[in-house]
Amino acid sequence: MTDFKAQPPAGMEPTGASTQGDSLYQLIRDDIISGRLQANERLIVADLAQRHSTSTNPVREALQLLRGEGFVVISPNRGARVRPIDQNFVRDIYEIGVLIEPALTRWFVGMATPEDIVQLEKVQAEIEENNFADALRHSELDTRFHTIMYERHYNRHAAELWWKHREVLRAVSRRYNFTLARRAQVMREHRQLIQFIKDGEAEKAATLVAQHVEGSGRHVLEQMRAAEAARAG
Amino acid sequence: MTDFKAQPPAGMEPTGASTQGDSLYQLIRDDIISGRLQANERLIVADLAQRHSTSTNPVREALQLLRGEGFVVISPNRGARVRPIDQNFVRDIYEIGVLIEPALTRWFVGMATPEDIVQLEKVQAEIEENNFADALRHSELDTRFHTIMYERHYNRHAAELWWKHREVLRAVSRRYNFTLARRAQVMREHRQLIQFIKDGEAEKAATLVAQHVEGSGRHVLEQMRAAEAARAG
DNA sequence: CTGGATCGGATTATACATTATTTGACATGG
DNA sequence: CCATGTCAAATAATGTATAATCCGATCCAG
Numbered sequence: 001m002t003d004f005k006a007q008p009p010a011g012m013e014p015t016g017a018s019t020q021g022d023s024l025y026q027l028i029r030d031d032i033i034s035g036r037l038q039a040n041e042r043l044i045v046a047d048l049a050q051r052h053s054t055s056t057n058p059v060r061e062a063l064q065l066l067r068g069e070g071f072v073v074i075s076p077n078r079g080a081r082v083r084p085i086d087q088n089f090v091r092d093i094y095e096i097g098v099l100i101e102p103a104l105t106r107w108f109v110g111m112a113t114p115e116d117i118v119q120l121e122k123v124q125a126e127i128e129e130n131n132f133a134d135a136l137r138h139s140e141l142d143t144r145f146h147t148i149m150y151e152r153h154y155n156r157h158a159a160e161l162w163w164k165h166r167e168v169l170r171a172v173s174r175r176y177n178f179t180l181a182r183r184a185q186v187m188r189e190h191r192q193l194i195q196f197i198k199d200g201e202a203e204k205a206a207t208l209v210a211q212h213v214e215g216s217g218r219h220v221l222e223q224m225r226a227a228e229a230a231r232a233g
Numbered sequence: 234m235t236d237f238k239a240q241p242p243a244g245m246e247p248t249g250a251s252t253q254g255d256s257l258y259q260l261i262r263d264d265i266i267s268g269r270l271q272a273n274e275r276l277i278v279a280d281l282a283q284r285h286s287t288s289t290n291p292v293r294e295a296l297q298l299l300r301g302e303g304f305v306v307i308s309p310n311r312g313a314r315v316r317p318i319d320q321n322f323v324r325d326i327y328e329i330g331v332l333i334e335p336a337l338t339r340w341f342v343g344m345a346t347p348e349d350i351v352q353l354e355k356v357q358a359e360i361e362e363n364n365f366a367d368a369l370r371h372s373e374l375d376t377r378f379h380t381i382m383y384e385r386h387y388n389r390h391a392a393e394l395w396w397k398h399r400e401v402l403r404a405v406s407r408r409y410n411f412t413l414a415r416r417a418q419v420m421r422e423h424r425q426l427i428q429f430i431k432d433g434e435a436e437k438a439a440t441l442v443a444q445h446v447e448g449s450g451r452h453v454l455e456q457m458r459a460a461e462a463a464r465a466g
Numbered sequence: 467c468t469g470g471a472t473c474g475g476a477t478t479a480t481a482c483a484t485t486a487t488t489t490g491a492c493a494t495g496g
Numbered sequence: 497c498c499a500t501g502t503c504a505a506a507t508a509a510t511g512t513a514t515a516a517t518c519c520g521a522t523c524c525a526g
Contacts, residue, residue: 018309018510044475055512057290060477064297070390076251077519079476092390099332157303157325161394251477252518277508288479293510310486312509 007147021061024052028062032071032082033171039084043072069164087224090172093165094217100158101150101213102206108149109202117198119148124190132183139170145190169220176223185215253287254294260285261295265304265315266404272317276305302397318405320457326398327450333391334383334446335439341382342435350431352381357423365416372403378423402453409456418448 017025028048031037048059063080066072070089074080083089108116127141143166153159178186189212196205250258261281264270276296282289296313299305303322307313316322341349360374376399386392411419422445429438 020511022309042475045477046475057293057511060294061297061510064294064301068301074250076255077476078521088387089390092388095336095388096333096391096394099336100329103328103332154321155325155328157322158329161329253478278510279508290478294477310509312487 007144017061017065018058020054020058021065024048024054024058024062025065027052028066029069029071029171032066032085033174035175037082039082039086041082043080043082045079070168085168085172087221087228090169090220090224091217093168094213094220097162097165097169097213097217098210100162101146102210104150104153104155104158104162105209106202106206107153109197109200109205111152112197116148117194120145120194120197123148124194127190128187132178135177136174138178139174142186143170169216173220173223176220176227179219182215182219186212189215250294250298251291253291254298257281257285257287257291257295258298261299262302262304262404265299265318266407268408270315272315272319274315276313276315278312303401318401320454320461323402323405323453323457324450326401327446327453330395330398330402330446330450331443333395334379335443337383337386337388337391337395338442339435339439340386342430342433342438344385345382345430349381350427353378353427353430356381357427360423361420365411368410369407371411372407375419376403402449406453406456409453409460412452415448415452419445422448 028037028043037043043063045056045059045063048062049056052059063072063074067074067080071083071085072080073083123141123145127138127145130137130141132138146166147163150159150162189208193205193208193212196208261270261276270276278289278292278296281292281295285292296305296307300307300313304316304318305313306316356374356378360371360378363370363374365371379399380396383392383395422441426438426441426445429441
């Protein structure tokens with residue numbers, strides 16, 4: 001049984017935080033993602049420090065990190081607030097993905113070894129086997145699939161950017177389900193992608209990935225819209 | 234006399250820092266850019282606090298900010314170091330620019346008003362008038378030129394990313410001169426770009442911008458290589 | 467509506483405790 | 497003698513605690 005916790009691409013943890021700052025970052029981020037913290041809610045340093053029984057310094061550090069990832073907005077002298085993860089936010093990130101991922105893919109096609117293909121096929125087999133039964137697991141596997149392609153890219157900046165965005169998107173989409181249509185499409189595109197990589201069809205692979213990411217974004221945005229409509233109606 | 238200090242696109246200061254943290258950020262960043270701080274030099278919190286006569290807290294904050302912009306590398310329990318702004322670093326950033334800027338441009342072409350065109354032409358006129366005589370001024374004007382195109386883009390993430398990268402690149406290229414060939418090319422491309430925008434030729438404008446950014450990156454990298462060779466030889 | 471008074475909380479300043487890393491003296495095995 | 501390993505002191509990072517200031521928002525009297 002393979003574990004299916006998504007790992008950040010080798011040698012690129014989001015670090016820059018100290019031990020405690022880092023775990024605080026995790027905790028607060030989870031609170032934001034899970035919705036325990038409302039959108040736009042104020043994040044009061046003293047409160048957070050007390051709630052997690054630390055002093056204020058680590059809290060500030062964690063907030064800075066969260067700001068960097070886009071989960072929190074800080075305005076000088078007015079403190080931090082939970083960033084509302086709204087449709088615009090998600091759209092922005094997907095759009096950047098549509099621009100960057102094809103480039104990462106194009107490079108990967110030129111560099112892929114037979115072992116890489118085996119890896120991809122193995123993960124894809126797991127995805128098919130799981131067949132969306134366990135949503136969380138699907139998310140992790142899907143992330144692993146793309147990580148295999150991107151993690152060795154020479155452009156560390158681009159790969160890092162991708163990973164950061166990926167984490168946000170994973171957090172968001174965790175709240176929704178895949179429609180049947182989307183499930184079929186994901187499978188189709190992954191299989192097709194593997195084929196293109198095998199054939200060394202860099203351009204086709206890149207185009208496909210652009211579609212894949214865009215489709216994924218469109219799907220999540222639909223879900224968000226639907227959920228919002230439900231809430232309003 | 235227009236001032237030619239490059240302004241961040243409206244409503245998007247990179248900050249999130251407090252007054253003092255912010256000015257420290259500026260100061261340290263300048264020290265890094267100007268070379269007063271060596272590559273990989275350790276940034277000791279207590280020292281910096283003393284040098285700038287503040288306490289350690291704002292210094293920590295400033296370092297976090299600098300880390301976010303890529304000027305500083307922080308490793309847990311080992312503190313902060315000046316990030317060597319090497320060729321890979323610069324290449325990575327330009328490559329991302331080549332992916333993102335064309336998309337921003339494409340949108341701008343569809344949205345540009347006559348006033349925008351006037352603005353662009355005015356800045357371009359200033360650029361031509363200055364004709365690279367004052368390098369710093371050229372840099373600011375060139376930045377302003379592109380800011381006009383990007384600052385109103387609906388994708389705030391993308392625009393912000395562009396701006397952050399722009400600041401780094403401006404810092405780096407400040408150290409070098411434009412070759413004659415590059416000067417001519419920049420002028421040509423700007424003029425051509427304005428024309429495409431006037432004609433509503435979004436695709437052509439996008440392609441041209443990709444070239445423009447790539448050319449700019451290539452040029453800076455050449456300079457860096459040359460400088461390094463000179464240092465070694 | 468306008469100019470303070472007030473309040474919450476961010477920001478800054480200190481001082482100190484704790485912990486991890488680095489350094490250099492010294493010892494040991496080859 | 498040199499390479500390697502060990503250990504303790506020195507160095508800084510990190511975390512805690514507390515107080516002083518400063519800023520922005522709100523309330524209130526005029």
